[in-house]
Amino acid sequence: xxxxxxxxxxxxxxxTLILGAALKGMGDFIxxxxxxxxxxxxxxxxxxETRRARAVDFQRETLLDLQEALQGMARATxxxxxxxxxxxRATKKWQSTRLSEDASAKFxxxxxxxxxxxxxxxxxxxxxxxxxFSNRCTSVSRASDxxxxxxxxxxxxxxxxxxxxxxxxxxRYAK
Numbered sequence: 001x002x003x004x005x006x007x008x009x010x011x012x013x014x015x016t017l018i019l020g021a022a023l024k025g026m027g028d029f030i031x032x033x034x035x036x037x038x039x040x041x042x043x044x045x046x047x048x049e050t051r052r053a054r055a056v057d058f059q060r061e062t063l064l065d066l067q068e069a070l071q072g073m074a075r076a077t078x079x080x081x082x083x084x085x086x087x088x089r090a091t092k093k094w095q096s097t098r099l100s101e102d103a104s105a106k107f108x109x110x111x112x113x114x115x116x117x118x119x120x121x122x123x124x125x126x127x128x129x130x131x132x133f134s135n136r137c138t139s140v141s142r143a144s145d146x147x148x149x150x151x152x153x154x155x156x157x158x159x160x161x162x163x164x165x166x167x168x169x170x171x172r173y174a175k
Contacts, residue, residue: 059174081141
């Protein structure tokens with residue numbers, strides 16, 4: 001069967017060559033599309049893993065910084081309590097004398113640090129315990145007398161101890 005006067009021996013190999021090239025091109029196009037999708041997926045997974053690693057590092061650094069700030073706040077609270085007691089023993093009036101500028105400034109500095117770091121912590125329990133510790137430290141300076149102050153300081157130390165253990169657990173088991 002001649003097509004346009006051309007014998008099948010001539011046109012059949014040309015048509016099959018063109019068809020083969022077209023099918024090969026379509027196959028390559030499909031394979032390249034699948035390869036591109038796999039590369040995009042791999043990049044997305046890699047980016048997600050990088051973000052997870054950064055988040056873990058951020059939490060670890062935040063918790064370490066929080067531990068230091070909590071320790072500072074505990075020391076500052078102890079110092080303010082000591083100054084109140086010493087002033088009381090000298091004047092026989094509870095909290096009749098202002099705290100030293102240094103003690104007051106240190107307490108304020110660590111209270112700000114603790115608050116700033118607390119809001120960055122991912123763990124709800126740690127955030128809540130940190131808020132409770134801050135409140136207990138503040139209550140020491142608002143105590144009605146020496147015994148009340150000592151009691152509130154002991155409560156703050158108890159919360160601090162549990163909070164420090166909680167942070168240690170989070171650091172040990174960080175993923």
